[in-house]
Amino acid sequence: MSSGPGDVLQLIRRNGANTRRDIQNVTGLSRVTVAQRIDALLSARLIRESGEGEATGGRRPNRLVFDVRHSALAVATVDTAHSRVAITDLSGRILDHALVDVAIEEGPDTVLAALAQGMTSLMSRIGADISQLSGSGISIPGPVDPHTRRPSQPPIMPGWDAYPIADRFAEVLPVPTFVENDADAMAFGEQSTAYPESNSLCLVKVSTGIGAGLVLGGSVYHGIDGGAGDIGHIRLAGETALCQCGSRGCLAAVASGRAVAMELAQRGFATKSGRDVKELLDSGNVDALALTHEAGRRIGEVMATVVSMVNPGVLVISGDLASSALLGGLRETLYPRSLARATRNLDVRLSTLADDAGLIGMARIVSDSLFSAAAVNTRLL
Ligand SMILES: [Zn+2]
Structure with a gap:
């Protein structure tokens, strides 16, 4: 089993192990290696220690948790008559949201520009700037090609077929962008939270x-x-x-x-x-x-x-x-x-x-991709 810092982070995120001792037991890594992994995650501010000094009664001290405030995500759910945008933390909790009055038939360039503008004004409304964003996600009411992540002959989205949403969006909001079908994002939002x-x-x-x-x-x-x-x-x-x-x-x-x-x-x-x-x-x-x-x-x-x-x-x-x-x-x-x-x-x-299901699901999809074991191992090793 691979056991880099990213793998340790997954254990912590999924509550598979939240103390140094438990991580040692689950992974079979030495105490020294576990300490190195934890130090790497702590200095990248991907995890934090929770419990110490907190007035929460029975909680054990030195509990390690994913720091969902490490960075923020900007997400959007595109729909036929209008779209919604939100800024979330890394758990998908919505920090602020807004309705964007743009119809899907106005085409991808107009819609994406409106989404980026909506996200930017939300960021300034909550006092955050672009450097605090780690990724964005957009759900669309049509099929998404699983290989290219582009719209695949969407019946109700004229002008969007095979449009490179992620690439174009990165030109206006320079963070990694993920695209998902709306019902899929909603299903994931419901399942992972409710x-x-x-x-x-x-x-x-x-x-x-x-x-x-x-x-x-x-x-x-x-x-x-x-x-x-x-x-x-x-x-x-x-x-x-x-x-x-x-x-x-x-x-x-x-x-x-x-x-x-x-x-x-x-x-x-x-x-x-x-x-x-x-x-x-x-x-x-x-x-x-x-x-x-x-x-x-x-x-x-x-x-x-x-x-x-x-x-x-x-x-x-x-x-x-x-x-x-x-x-x-x-x-x-x-x-x-x-x-x-x-x-x-x-x-x-x-x-x-x-309506929140799609925003939460989209944020969780982005968070799971950006902070997967492989992605984190690549960044930290
Ligand atoms: Zn039909």
């Missing part, structure tokens, strides 16, 4: 479109081409509605926020997006509630296959349409159509992190 005990989680985001993110064995599962979780374009038997992708009968064509908004518009409501539907749901509108319930039933049909295949511990429903109406409909079709074993211990929940 359900750390369950290492297998599926998140379905129902906003203007529909997407899903999978965390398997504690890591985001992308699939070989970044297509894992792309459930919006699974065809439903007997449906003929035209989808934005050009096909007919897709789940997104009948059960997305856009589909519900179009149906509501035909009934005389001024609805276009998932967000418009959310406003009606929040006000208790009966048409919106009934249509969202039906959308939930259709999503449940597809999710029955997904949970039978993956057998996750948690299924989180997120996005603009996440509501008890949607959850109720989903349960009506999910349970009868799934194998009992697949749902016996399945926790089906509405997201509690809501």
Whole structure:
């Protein structure tokens, strides 16, 4: 087993060992080597000693913890009508955040410039400067190529296909930038903060479109081409509605926020997006509630296959349409159509992190990459 300072840092970060003695026991390294590793991590300010002199009662002194204030991260979640930006610590805790009013169809150059500007003003609002940033992360509502980390034929992002987001963004904000699919970032945010005990989680985001993110064995599962979780374009038997992708009968064509908004518009409501539907749901509108319930039933049909295949511990429903109406409909079709074993211990929940899930997940993805064992060993050895 490799046992450089980066490996010791991982033990400390994951609470596998938090004292010099425990690190010695777990790694089998000598006392002297452990001391050297700890000194290297302390002088790089990646860890700090906690417990000593703190009025926390039973805590042991000289406990070593990851210093989540070592540096800050700038993250963004790009969505169709607007984006959100945040500055976080290295644990993904949001220090400050803001809405950025820029539509995805304005293209990558305009959107990235707006994100960088938003992040820069947040930094000055919290009294930090760029030298304190160690990385940034951007989630997008489309598939990401797992090899190039560029958008891969995103259906609702005109002008973004194969765009080098990370390279271009580094020109305006000179720190390493990571790109992730939005549902994947949200799934990781939910799993790593709300359900750390369950290492297998599926998140379905129902906003203007529909997407899903999978965390398997504690890591985001992308699939070989970044297509894992792309459930919006699974065809439903007997449906003929035209989808934005050009096909007919897709789940997104009948059960997305856009589909519900179009149906509501035909009934005389001024609805276009998932967000418009959310406003009606929040006000208790009966048409919106009934249509969202039906959308939930259709999503449940597809999710029955997904949970039978993956057998996750948690299924989180997120996005603009996440509501008890949607959850109720989903349960009506999910349970009868799934194998009992697949749902016996399945926790089906509405997201509690809501919009923050993507920001927190993105920050944790960046933090895990920047402070991985290999990355830290390279920097410190
Ligand atoms: Zn489609």
